[in-house]
Structures are given as C-alpha cells and as structure tokens.
C-alpha cells in the first residue's frame with residue numbers, strides 16, 4: 001500500500017478526526033505529510049501518532065487558514081521541508097449552527113469564512129506549487145452540500161459546503177491545463193470531534209433513528225473510511241478522475 005510514495009501532501013485540520021486519519025493513511029502510503037491546525041496540541045498529537053507508526057510528518061501550528069499570510073507560510077514551510085507540494089487536502093473547517101430564525105450575522109459569516117474562504121485562500125496559495133508537480137486537490141465537502149438534514153440547523157454550513165463542492169469543479173476545469181486534478185468527498189454522519197451528537201448525549205438516539213436510519217448501512221461512519229477515499233482520490237489510481245465528488249455516507253445520497 002504505497003500509492004502515495006514520495007508525494008508531499010498538505011493536510012489541513014490535521015489535529016481533527018478526519019485530518020488525523022488522513023495524515024496516518026497518507027503516511028502509511030508513503031507520503032511525506034505536512035499537517036497544520038489552529039489547535040496546536042491536537043496537531044502535535046497527530047505528528048506523534050504518525051511518527052510512532054513509522055511515517056514522516058511535519059506540522060505548522062497554530063495556523064489559522066482564514067488568514068492569507070498563514071496560508072503562504074504553510075506552503076513555504078512545505079516547500080522548505082520537502083521541496084514541493086503534490087497533494088492538497090482541504091479538510092480543516094469550523095461551522096456554526098442555528099435555524100434561520102436564530103442565525104445571527106456572525107454565525108453566518110464565520111461559517112462561510114471558516115468552511116469556504118479558507119479553502120480558496122490555501123488553494124490559491126498552493127496553486128503555483130501544484131502546477132509544478134501536476135498535483136491533486138481533494139476538498140472535504142459534506143452530505144450537507146447535497147441535501148438538508150432534518151435535525152441539523154445547518155443553513156450556513158450547507159451554503160459553505162455547497163460552495164466547496166462547486167468550487168472543486170471549477171478548480172478541476174482551471175487545473176486541466178496544468179495536469180492538476182481536483183475532486184471532493186462528501187462525508188455523511190462520521191463519528192468525529194464535530195459530530196452533532198455523541199453516544200449517550202441527549203438527542204443521540206433521535207439522531208440515530210432519523211439520520212442514520214436514512215443510511216443504507218444504518219451505522220455511523222469512521223474517519224478512516226473517509227481517509228481511505230481521500231487517499232484514493234489523491235493517488236495515481238484516480239488519474240482519470242477530476243471534477244468529481246464521492247459520497248462517503250453509507251448510502252444516504254442514493255436512497
């Protein structure tokens with residue numbers, strides 16, 4: 001399993017659940033991983049996990065990707081450490097949830113900033129390096145880009161992830177001249193730090209009944225299952241796939 005051997009891969013939100021699983025998977029496939037996160041302790045822990053597993057990883061933290069200068073700093077650090085960037089995984093994000101009646105301006109704008117704008121800022125910063133390597137972009141969208149979820153007050157989140165989804169197609173189109181591929185994954189309900197309800201919490205049973213009940217597989221997904229799809233899209237195995245989205249949702253979108 002060395003599908004990313006020698007590739008330099010930036011993983012954003014590497015301290016988080018899907019980010020950590022992706023960093024571990026990339027490293028297991030031979031990638032040299034450059035993590036980053038606004039949360040330093042979590043980012044450092046991921047480096048420890050990857051290193052303990054025999055992988056190669058460096059990390060820039062704290063790093064707030066909503067700031068252009070931080071995006072530039074991250075790309076420069078990747079090039080300084082490993083000489084190039086082959087893969088950009090735009091995974092890190094933060095959403096703020098409220099039904100429309102209660103959605104204040106800050107919740108709206110912060111979600112767009114921290115879920116959508118940061119993808120644009122880092123991709124633009126990374127673009128010249130990806131041109132040089134004919135690289136691959138993988139963006140983490142969401143089931144929320146495709147449909148409303150009954151229990152999720154996700155108006156801003158749907159708008160931001162819808163933006164990520166459609167921006168990916170445009171990036172694929174603009175990248176075609178340079179050999180850059182751009183794809184996205186749309187996770188459904190994944191058990192992570194950002195999960196709306198955790199086992200035992202009020203609302204968890206209803207979430208399982210209604211939300212997981214919509215999944216053909218009738219269970220919550222694992223970060224590793226998202227990471228496996230991300231690694232495939234980043235690798236040469238996906239050499240004829242661009243502008244595409246893969247749902248990692250246990251079948252919700254198809255039912």
Ligand SMILES: NC(=O)c1ccc[n+]([C@@H]2O[C@H](COP(=O)([O-])OP(=O)(O)OC[C@H]3O[C@@H](n4cnc5c(N)ncnc54)[C@H](O)[C@@H]3O)[C@@H](O)[C@H]2O)c1
Pocket residue numbers: 012013014015016017018019036037038039042063064065066090091092093094114118140141142143186187188189190191192193194195
């Ligand atoms: N958990 C789910 O069910 C689910 C479903 C669909 C999509 N997603 C998406 O998966 C991705 C990963 O989320 P997760 O579930 O692993 O959550 P997570 O909270 O474990 O990970 C997100 C990480 O991003 C970091 N981050 C947030 N804002 C940042 C910024 N401005 N700069 C740098 N780092 C920042 C956080 O500190 C965190 O470590 C997100 O894009 C999320 O929207 C998750």
